Each structure stands twice: as C-alpha cells, then as structure tokens.
Amino acid sequence: MSSHSHSSSWTSFLKSIASYNGDLSSLTAPPFILSPTSLVEYSQFWGEHPDLLIAPNFIGDKDSYENAANADEIAQDRIIAVTKWFISTLRSQYCSRNESLGSEKKPLNPFLGELFVGKWGDEKLGETVLLSEQVSHHPPVTAYAIFNDKNNVELQGYNGIRASISTTSINVKQYGHAILKFKNLNEEFLITLPPLHIEGLLVASPFVELEGKSIIQSSSGYISVVEFSGRGYFSGKKNSYKARIFKDKAASSNKENALFTISGQWSGKSQIYQGSSTSSKEFSEFYDANAIEPIHLTVKDISQQNNLESRKAWKKVADAIKLGNYDLIHREKSELEQEQRELRKKETESGIKWETRFFEERDLEDLPEAGKKSDPLIGLSNLANLSRKNVVSGTIRGDKEDKTSSSYIHWRFVRENWDKESEIVV
Numbered sequence: 001m002s003s004h005s006h007s008s009s010w011t012s013f014l015k016s017i018a019s020y021n022g023d024l025s026s027l028t029a030p031p032f033i034l035s036p037t038s039l040v041e042y043s044q045f046w047g048e049h050p051d052l053l054i055a056p057n058f059i060g061d062k063d064s065y066e067n068a069a070n071a072d073e074i075a076q077d078r079i080i081a082v083t084k085w086f087i088s089t090l091r092s093q094y095c096s097r098n099e100s101l102g103s104e105k106k107p108l109n110p111f112l113g114e115l116f117v118g119k120w121g122d123e124k125l126g127e128t129v130l131l132s133e134q135v136s137h138h139p140p141v142t143a144y145a146i147f148n149d150k151n152n153v154e155l156q157g158y159n160g161i162r163a164s165i166s167t168t169s170i171n172v173k174q175y176g177h178a179i180l181k182f183k184n185l186n187e188e189f190l191i192t193l194p195p196l197h198i199e200g201l202l203v204a205s206p207f208v209e210l211e212g213k214s215i216i217q218s219s220s221g222y223i224s225v226v227e228f229s230g231r232g233y234f235s236g237k238k239n240s241y242k243a244r245i246f247k248d249k250a251a252s253s254n255k256e257n258a259l260f261t262i263s264g265q266w267s268g269k270s271q272i273y274q275g276s277s278t279s280s281k282e283f284s285e286f287y288d289a290n291a292i293e294p295i296h297l298t299v300k301d302i303s304q305q306n307n308l309e310s311r312k313a314w315k316k317v318a319d320a321i322k323l324g325n326y327d328l329i330h331r332e333k334s335e336l337e338q339e340q341r342e343l344r345k346k347e348t349e350s351g352i353k354w355e356t357r358f359f360e361e362r363d364l365e366d367l368p369e370a371g372k373k374s375d376p377l378i379g380l381s382n383l384a385n386l387s388r389k390n391v392v393s394g395t396i397r398g399d400k401e402d403k404t405s406s407s408y409i410h411w412r413f414v415r416e417n418w419d420k421e422s423e424i425v426v
C-alpha cells in the first residue's frame with residue numbers, strides 16, 4: 001500500500017481512467033506517478049546483458065548446419081541461448097522503474113523524431129550501439145536497432161501499444177516484433193512481444209505483470225514458446241514463465257514434444273529440464289535475474305547532445321518531475337508540446353512530411369520477386385505460422401485479428417542511414 005493510495009490526486013486519477021478514451025497519454029496522472037524518462041529510452045532494455053545477446057554467435061559456425069552430425073544439438077544450444085538472452089531482458093523492461101522509482105511510472109510521451117542513442121563498451125565483445133527513434137507520435141511507435149559490428153550481431157524491432165482499462169487494471173497489447181540476426185552464422189530469429197497488464201492501481205503502487213506468450217522462431221526451424229503467468233495463476237508466483245523448446249512449429253502443438261522445458265520466474269531464478277516435464281529431479285540452473293546486474297549503456301553528457309536527443313529535449317520537464325512541482329511540470333510540458341504543434345503545422349502548410357532518420361516503413365504484403373532479398377519476417381512468420389500483418393504481436397495466421405484489413409507495413413532499420421549520419425554520435 002503506497003502512501004499515495006488515499007491521496008485525493010490518486011483517487012481523482014482512478015476516476016479519470018473510468019472515462020478512458022484509448023490514448024494513455026491523454027490521462028492526467030498525478031505528479032508522483034510521472035517518470036522523468038521518455039518511452040524512447042525503453043529500447044535500451046533489450047541490450048543490458050550484451051554478453052547474453054552476443055553469446056549465440058560463439059555456438060557452432062556458419063557450416064554447422066550443413067554438414068555437422070550434431071547440427072541439431074547446435075541449433076538447440078543456440079535457441080536455448082537466445083531464450084536466455086530474451087528472459088534476461090525482462091527484469092529491465094518491466095521491473096526497473098519499480099526498483100529505481102518505487103513503482104511503475106508513466107513514461108514521458110516521446111515527440112515525433114525523438115532520438116535516444118548510446119553504447120555498451122567491452123574489450124572482448126567490442127562496442128554495441130543502440131539507436132532508438134520515435135518514428136510515429138499518433139499512434140506512438142518506437143523503432144530501435146542494437147548492433148555489434150565486431151561479432152556481426154544485429155537486433156532490430158519496433159514497439160507500439162494499445163491499452164484498454166478495466167476497473168482495476170490497465171490491459172496492454174503490444175504491436176511490433178524484434179528480429180535478431182547472427183550474420184556470421186547465417187541464422188536469424190523472430191521474437192514476438194507479450195501482452196501485459198498493470199496491477200496495483202488501487203493501492204497506487206502499479207507494477208507490470210506479463211501474460212500470454214512470446215514466440216522465438218529460428219530460421220533453423222527450432223522454436224521456443226514462452227508462456228507467462230502471474231500470482232494467482234497455476235504457479236502462484238508473480239512474474240512466472242515456462243519456456244518450451246521444440247524442433248519446429250508443428251511439434252509445438254503438443255507440449256509432450258518439448259525437447260527442453262525452462263521454468264521459474266523471469267524476475268528471479270529459473271531452471272532447465274530435459275524433455276517436457278518439470279517434475280524430474282534432473283534439472284540445472286538456467287538463469288538468475290538478480291545474480292548479474294544489468295549493464296547500463298553509456299549516454300553522452302547532455303551538453304554534447306543534439307536537440308532531438310531525449311534527455312536534452314526533456315531536461316526541464318524531467319527536472320520539474322524530480323522536484324514534484326506540478327505547475328512547473330505542466331508549464332514545461334506545454335512549452336515542448338506547443339513547439340511540436342507548431343512544427344507539425346509548418347510541415348502541413350509546406351507539404352513537407354517529417355522524415356524519419358534511421359528507420360523506414362516497409363510493406364511486406366507482396367512477396368519479393370525471385371532473387372530479390374526478402375525481409376526476414378516473411379520466412380520466419382511462415383515457419384511460426386504467424387500473421388505477417390501489423391496486428392497484435394504474435395497473432396496466429398488465420399486468427400480473427402489476422403483477417404482484419406490491417407496493413408503489412410512494418411518499421412525496418414536502414415543501416416546506410418547510420419553509416420552516413422554526420423550529426424548524431426554515440
């Protein structure tokens with residue numbers, strides 16, 4: 001029970017969510033629930049264990065599928081390593097505000113074109129760079145790329161949310177996906193994003209609980225199906241998950257076919273078992289989310305930042321939030337939002353559309369002509385039997401949502417734009 005739960009501002013906030021209109025940023029949350037961090041920064045949470053992100057690169061090599069007798073074993077080891085990296089990102093993604101700020105908070109709503117860039121340095125692994133860009137403001141969409149050139153590893157993806165509100169919880173569906181490429185191995189992975197809901201609203205101490213599934217589909221055919229559950233579900237513990245590794249999508253239709261089963265808490269400890277049962281005594285430690293602290297990326301000092309960079313752009317608002325000075329927050333936020341409205345108005349009058357910097361939209365409706373490079377989503381969504389449309393992440397092909405008239409348009413990283421970038425540096 002947080003000290004705010006009986007504050008008038010929180011009770012009036014809870015009343016305001018009753019008249020929710022579909023856009024989270026339209027809700028006036030009380031100052032104590034505001035985060036000084038913009039949503040464009042959340043892409044960094046995919047890369048706070050750079051060693052685990054890059055680890056699969058050292059399992060086998062490019063030829064290990066073609067002719068190695070142990071091709072299956074190598075493919076299994078790699079998708080298990082990718083599952084470990086994926087699990088390692090969740091504590092940062094969904095618990096870091098609770099740990100640093102006392103509860104989940106409402107992030108600042110990024111303006112169109114807002115950037116967040118930085119890097120993780122490591123003598124052995126080399127440099128891993130993050131580029132995160134707000135590619136859409138209505139609806140909010142953040143695109144990101146995390147890449148390590150020394151090991152030829154690239155993660156890219158984008159994220160948008162649709163939120164609905166019930167009396168006591170905020171339910172969030174995620175849009176978008178991530179594509180992880182190990183170019184030395186000629187192997188790539190599709191990662192889908194799980195639904196979530198916010199608990200603890202009535203006691204003014206909100207926290208995220210994951211639900212549903214995330215699918216990790218390898219171009220090798222192997223698939224890792226991660227199922228989430230919270231307190232009160234079968235396991236009774238919060239932040240619980242079960243990940244099952246299957247030879248392919250068809251095998252995943254029956255849990256008995258699991259080659260490995262991983263079970264535990266993504267914000268705590270989990271174990272890995274051979275086969276489909278988690279009752280055998282034979283298991284080993286898989287991952288402990290609290291054993292190794294996340295590595296925060298290096299971000300330039302604000303004095304070195306470009307006006308589009310998040311921490312520089314939001315500095316006055318962030319300082320006001322840290323002071324808890326509501327009038328100042330309101331004044332500084334209104335000033336920034338007014339500037340943005342004027343920019344949009346000028347663009348409309350001059351007919352010049354805002355140009356995204358590092359990402360572009362790609363329409364994947366038509367399959368590429370023979371010989372032309374095809375987007376990884378086409379092959380990977382076929383292997384996983386998932387929709388190729390821009391619908392709720394992880395929608396199964398043929399599902400109701402897949403039959404909607406949604407587009408096949410997705411955001412994609414344009415590496416050449418970064419290579420020729422002259423103003424923004426990490």
Ligand SMILES: CCC(=O)OC[C@H](C)CC[C@H]1O[C@H]2C[C@H]3[C@@H]4CC=C5C[C@@H](O)CC[C@]5(C)[C@H]4CC[C@]3(C)[C@H]2[C@@H]1C
Nearest residue numbers: 024027029033042093094104105106159161172198206
């Ligand atoms: C707006 C209503 C309000 O202020 O409610 C108070 C509460 C803080 C709950 C609403 C906010 O909760 C935040 C949690 C945010 C998600 C956390 C992590 C991720 C993963 C990342 O990879 C993509 C973004 C995502 C899904 C965040 C999206 C925005 C969320 C739901 C914030 C809510 C406004």
